[in-house]
Each structure stands twice: as C-alpha cells, then as structure tokens.
Amino acid sequence: MPRIPNLSTTVGTMPSSVFSRLAHRIAAIKGERYPLHVGDTWMEPPVGARMEDLTVADHPGLHRYPPPTGHPPLLQALAAHRGVSVDRILVTLGATGAWHAVAGATLEPGEEVLVLAPYWPLFPGIVRSVGGRPVDVPFYDAAAFVPGSSRSAIPTPEEAVARAATHLTERTVALYLNSPSNPTGAVLPPAVLQALAQFARAHDLWIWADEVYELYSYGPDVVPISTFAPERTFSAFSFSKAHGLAGCRVGYVVTPDRPNMRGALRKMAMHASYAAPLPSQLAACAILEPTIGPPWVAHAKASYQAAGNAAADRLLLPRPQGGTFLFVDVSRGLLDHEEDPRRAYLDGRRPEGGVPRLHGEGRVHRRAVQAPHRRPLSTSRLRWPPSRRG
16 A cells, blocks of 8 residues: 555556657757657648637637536537437547546456557556556567568458457456557458457457547448447547547547446546536537538548558558558668667667657567658658668
8 A cells, every 4th residue: 555655556557658768869869850659640620620710709608617428519419420329428538538438437456458459559558547457469460560561460350369369368358459550550351340249249348449540441431340249349539630639639439339338437537537628529519510520531531541652652561551650660670780870779779860769669669650740751751671870
C-alpha cells in the first residue's frame, strides 16, 4: 500500500511516453524535422465544423455542460448514422475516452485483454490504468513490413484464431483489434473478422473494436466485426482522425446489443471527465451533415492514399490498405552498419545531426509513416536501402 512519498504501483506500469522514448533527443536536433509518428493531420477540419464557426448567438448555452451521455442532437444523428438505438451510444473524449470507459466497465483487476499487435501505443496504458493486463498477440506477418517484401501481413482465418488462442488464459475477458490498423495500414477481411468473432463467442470474450479509421479503406468498404457478434462488441469511433478534430477531443462508443450497457460506461466516463466539450460535439453534429463532412473526407482520403502509395513505392513495400500509416521495419537497414550515425538512436546514443523518429520496442525497430504534416515534404526524399552517412 503506497504511502507518502510513494505513489500507486499502477502508475509505475504505465509508460510516460507512448509515442517515442527518443522524442526529447530529436527535439534537440537543429534543422527541419518531420514528425511521422503521431496520427494527426496537416488539414484543418471542414468549414462549418471549426471552432470559429460556432457562436453563442447561434448556439445559446455554448459554454455550458452537456449531458454526460452526449449532446442530444448528436446522439440522435449518430444513432441514425449507425442504425442503432440512442441508448447504445455514449459520446466520449475521443476514442481514448471511449476505451477508458469500456475498460473500467468490463475489467476486474488482474483480468486480461488480448491485443492484436502491433497496435495503437496508448492502448496498453488504458488497460493498465484500471488494473487490467494487456497481452500482446503477435498477429501480423512481420516479414511483410521489410522493404522489398511482397508478402501479405494479414493471417488466414485459421492462423488468426490460432495466434489469439495461444495467449488465451482463464483470466482473459476481451479481445482488442483495430481495422484499418494503426500502425500497419492493414484492413482485416470479413473472413478473418468472422473467425475472430466465433473465437470470442466460443470463449465468452468481449470484443473491443477500434474503428477510428473506418472511412479510410483504399479497397472495399470496411466490414465491422459487430456484424458477426453484435451481442459482445464495443465499437469505438473518433472525429479526431476521420475529420481533423484531434484537438477537440470528441468520439463515441457503440455498445453491444444488450440492456444497460451504456449506463455502466456512463458511470466510468462521468467520473473521469464528465462529458466531451459541447463546442466539440456541435462541430461533430456539423460534420455529419452530408454537405460538410463527406466532401472533406473524400479529399483527405485521396491525399492519404496518394502519400501512402508514393512512400510505399519508394520504400519497396506493399501499399497500405487503409488508415494513414505505412509501417516499415528499418532494423535491417540501420543495424547492418555499426558505424552508421543513425544507429545511435537505436542504441540510445546522441549523434551529431539526425534523422526522423524511430519507433518500436526491443531490438526490432519500425517506423510509422503518416501522410505529411507539411505540403513541401516529398516522398522523393525517402529511399531504401538508407544511405550511409559518415
């Protein structure tokens, strides 16, 4: 039991930096830097859904508390958009707030969540914050992320189930997946999703479906896993990545088709943050208008796809299937040369000059390459194998 000056042991299990343990070193590098590790965008949100578009004259009570479950017009619009009843939707502080509410409502201390890896780096800390234990499930074929590879990263339905089953224990209560994937850019096909849904049903697991990139599939439309298991699936969505509202912190969760699910999540969300800001929810309402959100998404989707394809072609990788990331295994190119200054980042040393961030764990280091945050960044500056610098 912690006593002054000690703090909770739970905090000690959570990382202090979720995106890059090298960020403080890179911040000291002089010259132009390109942050390729954070899922944000260079584009402002659609006109009509920006903070400058909201006035008290148009929205009396703009600065008041909204209901903890969400602004009623937004709830109604989301229910119509998803084809579910209003009592299955909770508006949250982005998808991060959604997953904290889900974790707190479904996990007891020590219980486990299977996490298909690689994954969104904030997620394990959310599970740990409520006393749960995230369990990594190596899911995608690592060889598919090596430059020059033509292999598919996505397992077959049988392989997908086998990989999850290997990490199943009597403490497992949930399965977390993200499609389109941050950071791999993979989109799970219906056959794999159906197999995972059957696996979850057979072992009485909740399914936590992170679908914040659902609008950014560069092939067939994304099929939600809730199609196959609506009675056990929590699906989280966000206006951050999909519509450029990352700083506004507004998302939502659709609960399983069971009674009293939203009430449990509402308790967790209300005691953590009370409610998502009303101006942000009003912006989300505007985005759902057919003349405001969809045209912006169409432009953003084309931009992300073009950037991802160009970067993949330069780095000799398969093109991403969705999302805003290209996942690259750079370990072979940088670890082959002991004297290469860039290797210093992998070894924790500070070289003179430098390169953009490297992201990963252990000795296998990978990069997540997002669509450029500035227009002048050109994919012609990418190359493989990386040139040696003396």
